[in-house]
Amino acid sequence: LAKTTQPISMDSYEGQEVNITCSHNNIATNDYITWYQQFPSQGPRFIIQGYKTKVTNEVASLFIPADRKSSTLSLPRVSLSDTAVYYCLVGDLPLYQLIWGAGTKLIIKP
Amino acid sequence: SAVISQKPSRDICQRGTSLTIQCQVDSQVTMMFWYRQQPGQSLTLIATANQGSEATYESGFVIDKFPISRPNLTFSTLTVSNMSPEDSSIYLCSVDPGVDEQYFGPGTRLTVT
Numbered sequence: 001l002a003k004t005t006q007p008i009s010m011d012s013y014e015g016q017e018v019n020i021t022c023s024h025n026n027i028a029t030n031d032y033i034t035w036y037q038q039f040p041s042q043g044p045r046f047i048i049q050g051y052k053t054k055v056t057n058e059v060a061s062l063f064i065p066a067d068r069k070s071s072t073l074s075l076p077r078v079s080l081s082d083t084a085v086y087y088c089l090v091g092d093l094p095l096y097q098l099i100w101g102a103g104t105k106l107i108i109k110p
Numbered sequence: 111s112a113v114i115s116q117k118p119s120r121d122i123c124q125r126g127t128s129l130t131i132q133c134q135v136d137s138q139v140t141m142m143f144w145y146r147q148q149p150g151q152s153l154t155l156i157a158t159a160n161q162g163s164e165a166t167y168e169s170g171f172v173i174d175k176f177p178i179s180r181p182n183l184t185f186s187t188l189t190v191s192n193m194s195p196e197d198s199s200i201y202l203c204s205v206d207p208g209v210d211e212q213y214f215g216p217g218t219r220l221t222v223t
Contacts, residue, residue, distance in 0.1 A: 032210075043114075043202050043214025044153070087152070095212040096143050096204070100153040 004088045009105040018075040020104050022088030025069050030092040033064060033071045038085045038103070047086075048073070083108045112137050112207050114215035122221045123193055130189045131218045133203035138183035144176070145202040147217070153202065159186050193222045 005023040012018045024033070032051055036044040048055055050062040050071070061074040075082055085105050089098040113136040123129050133142065144156040157167045157178055165178040179187045190197050198221050204214040 041217070041219075043204065043217050044212075045214070046211045049210065093210055094141075094206055095210065096141065096155065096158065096206055102152050 003099075004090050004101045006086075006088050006101060006104045008102065009107065011107050011109060012078055013109050014079055015077050018078050018082070018106065018108075020073045020075075020086055020088075020106065021070055022073070022090075023070045024088070024090040027068050027090055028092065031068075031090050032093060033062065033068075034089045034095060034098070035060070035062065035073050036087040036089065038087065040084075044087060078106075078108050080108050080110060082106065111211075112139060112205050112213040114203060114205060114213055116201075116203060116215040116218050118218060119216065120219040120221075122223060125194050125222055127193055128189055128191045129193065129220060130187050131201050131203075131220075133186045133188070133215055135184045135205050137207065139205040139207050140183065141206045141208075142180060142186045143204045143206070143212075144178065144186075144188045145204060145214075147200040147202060149200070156188070156201075190220065193220075195222045198222045 034049040035047040037047050038044040048060050048062045050064050052064050055062045063072040085103040087103040091098040115134045117132045142159045145153045147153045155168050156171045157165045159165045159178045159180040161180045161183050177189045200217045200219050202214050202217045204212050206212050
């Protein structure tokens with residue numbers, strides 16, 4: 001299972017675009033990249049998943065370069081409610097087999 | 111999607127006692143999972159609970175300490191037995207409804223004194 005490296009924490013301001021990068025140098029051919037969001041006192045919530053290039057949904061975009069050794073979660077125009085821990089997981093499906101890293105604590109300031 | 115509820119949401123227990131955590135899903139799912147999350151830490155998978163079979167435990171977790179029941183496709187329980195302060199943690203159940211997404215319950219915050 002591929003190991004991931006994320007920044008421990010990040011700060012940003014309301015209305016800004018936030019990009020969180022995850023490194024996964026030993027990603028395997030069958031591995032997917034999945035991001036979760038966790039608010040305090042709640043379970044993690046699925047945000048987005050991708051294999052290559054770019055994936056976009058109503059919440060975020062996921063950018064994956066051709067070598068797939070990293071990925072970037074992009075949150076457009078964040079608000080205070082986006083303050084949470086964001087986890088990057090890499091591995092073959094099913095998702096429950098994936099190893100959870102420490103995540104990135106994102107703090108949005110007014 | 112799947113909506114998951116857990117009971118209790120939190121509890122404070124004395125060492126040596128046991129606590130059973132319930133997990134209820136609003137739809138039938140084959141695979142249910144139990145995780146532990148130390149405050150401020152990442153998630154660790156305890157076991158996989160499939161209806162009709164024995165739970166499968168991850169390394170470091172044993173059935174005697176964390177017995178699991180899965181009586182039907184919408185319900186599961188995790189018991190934390192003979193608790194010690196080291197068992198203080200958040201316990202989360204989750205499901206994989208087969209759409210490559212994993213849904214989590216709100217968690218049960220356990221404090222052992």
